[in-house]
Amino acid sequence: MKIKLCVLFGGKSVEHEVSVISALQAIAALDAEKYDVIPVYITKENEFYTSCECSCIEEYKDIPALLKKSTRCVFLNTGGKVELLRYPLKKFGSSVISVIDVAFPIVHGTNVEDGTLQGYLKTLGLPFVGCDVTASAVGMDKYVMKTVLKENGVPVLDCLRFYETDMNDLPAVLEKCAQVIGYPVIVKPVNLGSSVGISVAHDAQELKTSLTDAFRFASQVLCEKAITNLTEINCAVLGDTEKAEASECEQPARSDEILSYKDKYVSGGGGKKGAKTGGSKGMASLARKIPADISPERREEIRSLAVKAFQALGCNGVSRIDFMIDGDTDTVYLNEINTIPGSLSFYLWEPLGVHYKELLDRMIELALKRRRQEESITFSFDTNILNVDRSFGGSKGSKLKA
Numbered sequence: 001m002k003i004k005l006c007v008l009f010g011g012k013s014v015e016h017e018v019s020v021i022s023a024l025q026a027i028a029a030l031d032a033e034k035y036d037v038i039p040v041y042i043t044k045e046n047e048f049y050t051s052c053e054c055s056c057i058e059e060y061k062d063i064p065a066l067l068k069k070s071t072r073c074v075f076l077n078t079g080g081k082v083e084l085l086r087y088p089l090k091k092f093g094s095s096v097i098s099v100i101d102v103a104f105p106i107v108h109g110t111n112v113e114d115g116t117l118q119g120y121l122k123t124l125g126l127p128f129v130g131c132d133v134t135a136s137a138v139g140m141d142k143y144v145m146k147t148v149l150k151e152n153g154v155p156v157l158d159c160l161r162f163y164e165t166d167m168n169d170l171p172a173v174l175e176k177c178a179q180v181i182g183y184p185v186i187v188k189p190v191n192l193g194s195s196v197g198i199s200v201a202h203d204a205q206e207l208k209t210s211l212t213d214a215f216r217f218a219s220q221v222l223c224e225k226a227i228t229n230l231t232e233i234n235c236a237v238l239g240d241t242e243k244a245e246a247s248e249c250e251q252p253a254r255s256d257e258i259l260s261y262k263d264k265y266v267s268g269g270g271g272k273k274g275a276k277t278g279g280s281k282g283m284a285s286l287a288r289k290i291p292a293d294i295s296p297e298r299r300e301e302i303r304s305l306a307v308k309a310f311q312a313l314g315c316n317g318v319s320r321i322d323f324m325i326d327g328d329t330d331t332v333y334l335n336e337i338n339t340i341p342g343s344l345s346f347y348l349w350e351p352l353g354v355h356y357k358e359l360l361d362r363m364i365e366l367a368l369k370r371r372r373q374e375e376s377i378t379f380s381f382d383t384n385i386l387n388v389d390r391s392f393g394g395s396k397g398s399k400l401k402a
Contacts, residue, residue: 002036004101005364006084008117010042013109014196014217020060022343023106027055029346029356035364038084038098040073041066042112048073050084050097073097075124082126102367103128106340110191110218113340114140127371129363130317131339138313139339140191142222145313152312154305155333157324159224161190164215173211174204177223184226187211189218200226229327232335233292235302236320236345237310238359240366244310246303247348251292290351298325301332309334316370317363320345 009023010016020041027037039054043063051070053059059066074087082100089095103126107113115137121128131139138144146156160180166173177185187210189197197217201207207223214221232254236247292299306321320341324333338345344363346356354362 003034003364004038004098005030005035006038006040006098006100006103008040008042008048008103008105009107010044011107011109011112011117012042012044012046013107013112014192015109015113016044017060018342019106019108019112021057022108022340024055024057025343025346026104026106026356026360030360031357034361036098038100040084041070042107043067046111048075071097075100075126077124077126080125082124100126102126102364104364104367105130106344108338108340108342109196110140114191127367129367131315131319132370135314135316136339139315139319139337142188142190142336143220145337148313149309149334152308154309154312155331157224157333157335159222162211162221162223164219167211167215170208170211174207177207178204181223181225183207184228185210185223186226187214188222188224189214190220190222192217227324227326227328227333231294231325231327233294233302233323233325234320234345234348235306235323236318236341236348237306237315238318238349238354238362239307239310240316240370241311241314244307244315246306247345247354248290248351249292249294249299249302250348251289251294253287253289290347294325298332305332305334309337313337315339317366318344318359320348 007023007027009019011019013019023039027039030037037055038050041049041054043049049067049070050073051066053066053069059069072087073084076083076085084097084100085095086097087095103121105112105117105121105128107117111117113136115133118128118131118133118136122133130136138148143159143161146159149156158181160177162173184200184202185207186198186200187207197214199206199210199213201210211221211223232252233249234252235249237244238247239245294302302323305323309321310319315337317339318341320338322335322338324335325331326333344356344359346359349359350356
């Protein structure tokens with residue numbers, strides 16, 4: 001019997017469109033003999049829709065038209081199983097679209113990748129692919145991530161964190177950055193990916209502009225020293241806290257001081273249009289060197305650090321770890337982790353003989369393994385505490401009306 005696999009994508013995120021590309025790539029690669037795939041598109045208003053057309057990239061040129069062809073839906077846990085129901089419910093007959101065995105969230109950015117969607121799926125009792133709530137949240141928050149990794153001996157750059165209210169005393173912020181970090185300084189929203197809102201400032205005026213831009217996308221911003229003699233190396237990791245392995249390393253090309261959103265998703269070269277995915281190949285289209293132009297010793301150092309970071313953060317499934325090499329000091333720093341990377345970083349596994357279909361299978365197997373482990377844990381126990389004749393305060397005899 002096929003596994004009923006619900007692929008969720010989109011959502012209220014600045015990386016909404018990138019999520020659509022990544023998800024449709026995966027849907028096209030999934031083994032049709034193993035999985036009955038139900039695509040669920042999450043609009044920017046957080047409404048769920050499903051249809052066969054949701055699997056076709058061409059349909060997203062006119063999203064209002066796509067939604068008219070699709071069925072709005074909701075999830076419901078009933079009788080120990082999770083059903084996908086049409087919404088509004090039918091007055092007569094069944095509203096069940098499908099029973100769901102496993103969810104596969106392929107989402108990027110705030111409000112979806114940061115543990116929000118994972119928490120919803122966990123509350124439903126629906127096993128899902130990828131990092132759990134905690135790892136997702138920590139991986140998205142660059143400041144918290146750095147704190148955890150430093151505690152576990154993974155090298156990261158020191159940084160300053162500012163809240164939006166700190167901008168009320170902008171001269172103090174500028175002075176602190178100049179004294180503690182010095183120029184050039186790189187400014188980042190604390191919880192975004194895909195290089196959104198990231199820029200480099202070379203003086204106080206540019207820093208003011210960079211901070212203003214970054215606060216458009218987040219309520220917290222990081223400032224850290226910008227490495228001028230920089231080589232960027234990325235490496236993916238597959239597994240869980242018990243066993244994990246590293247992919248091949250890549251060296252992405254960039255057109256400026258930082259790898260921009262345009263470098264990642266717009267400029268990298270198109271390739272052939274697939275029957276289902278078409279158009280952009282997302283992160284798979286980025287201009288890059290695979291394997292990276294680094295020594296065998298440096299390659300193993302980065303791959304080892306990637307696994308160490310992945311397991312220190314409690315990750316599951318596939319994550320991509322982005323590193324920086326400071327050419328002036330020959331030092332490696334971990335830059336960030338992407339708990340649901342663009343294109344699921346399938347292109348980093350193919351050089352090691354792991355094709356996309358197998359990669360997806362292994363991610364789903366890890367989700368089912370985690371479910372089996374969770375089922376062996378006791379989350380509740382019988383108690384008569386509510387039957388004890390005692391007062392806990394409050395109004396005596398107050399009632400809740402249905």
